[in-house]
Amino acid sequence: MKKIYEHIEIDRKKLINLFVFEASDTERVIPMHFHSNMELIYCISGSLRVWHEGKVTTLRNQDVMFINSNIPHSTQSLTENRVLVLQFPESFFANEQVMIQLNTAEQHPEEAVLAHLRALLMEIYHLHLSTGMYDYILTQSRVLELKYELVEHFGRASQVSSAVNTVKQQRIQTILDFIKAHYTENISLAETAHICGYSGAYLSRMFHEYTGQTFTEYKQILCLEKAIELLDTTDKSLTEISYETGFPNVKSFRKAFKEVMGKTPYEYKKSTVMY
Structure with a gap:
């Protein structure tokens, strides 16, 4: 996949x-x-x-x-x-x-x-x-x-110069790399901003401007992608998967999965063929 x-x-x-x-x-x-x-x-x-x-x-x-x-x-x-x-x-x-x-x-x-x-x-x-x-x-x-x-x-x-845009890209790439490394720990916007040296408000604005997503949406997508991988390759329970992929509980995992994928994790496991 x-x-x-x-x-x-x-x-x-x-x-x-x-x-x-x-x-x-x-x-x-x-x-x-x-x-x-x-x-x-x-x-x-x-x-x-x-x-x-x-x-x-x-x-x-x-x-x-x-x-x-x-x-x-x-x-x-x-x-x-x-x-x-x-x-x-x-x-x-x-x-x-x-x-x-x-x-x-x-x-x-x-x-x-x-x-x-x-x-x-x-x-x-x-x-x-x-x-x-x-x-x-x-x-x-x-x-x-x-x-x-x-x-x-x-x-x-675009409303920004290429030089300014390049600097912002470098900053956001550092943030993206950090989130990719720690998203399963259920990190928050405030924690990420503090570790990366920004205020929460500034990081939130910059993140949305660059990715078109909020911090929460982006992190949730990472969590869902990992969850899909576990659904495809293991027989782990939804509780185990939600814990390992950074969701606070099974209920939030099911809700997020249904909203994005249009079906429940159980329905997905039964019928969806992924690559």
């Missing part, structure tokens, strides 16, 4: 990582994870449920969603589907200093813009499959055209 921190290899020639999946198992849930790479999801057909940024979105035929860096997300195929996923390097929009806000399940872009975006995505996909020696050059050009469309129509300007 993939861990919450997913390492993605970007094809340097093509500037992206690309894959398509066709799901027929509607019980299969991809567990909560995040990565520094940005991700564009194109639901070519069928439907796909996406948990992200504290909400649930259902993508249907031809919907497109963009997930920015370090945003925890999880997916479940609600029907048989075909989904195209493009992943971009963390630095892809570094010069433009923007975040992309694109979710056609909630937004209604101009149809001409959306049609061009869809066509570009499919062209990139077909070029990706091509075996021509120099087709990667065409892929690069289409990826850069895609970049332009995303920035032009869906970009939101």
Whole structure:
């Protein structure tokens, strides 16, 4: 099973990582994870449920969603589907200093813009499959055209300079590393802030600004990911799992699991196949 921190290899020639999946198992849930790479999801057909940024979105035929860096997300195929996923390097929009806000399940872009975006995505996909020696050059050009469309129509300007942003990234990475090392100890925001040398209010603001999650939400995702691993690989009781993964009790574990995964730990254990 993939861990919450997913390492993605970007094809340097093509500037992206690309894959398509066709799901027929509607019980299969991809567990909560995040990565520094940005991700564009194109639901070519069928439907796909996406948990992200504290909400649930259902993508249907031809919907497109963009997930920015370090945003925890999880997916479940609600029907048989075909989904195209493009992943971009963390630095892809570094010069433009923007975040992309694109979710056609909630937004209604101009149809001409959306049609061009869809066509570009499919062209990139077909070029990706091509075996021509120099087709990667065409892929690069289409990826850069895609970049332009995303920035032009869906970009939101960053309010901080790159230098300031880099310092904040370093600070938050130190905090993330600390939480990853100690989340099973049920550490609090106040404890983390004190150990990392910040006030609780400052750490809370910085954490949410960078990750899009509250401290509690982020820590809970780590706890849930570990709990899912134990459910998949052991026969430990829910009491043992809740204790080992940093939940204060079984009740809070069950509640958090149901809210995020859409089913109880027992239902998950019975029916969900993970990778």
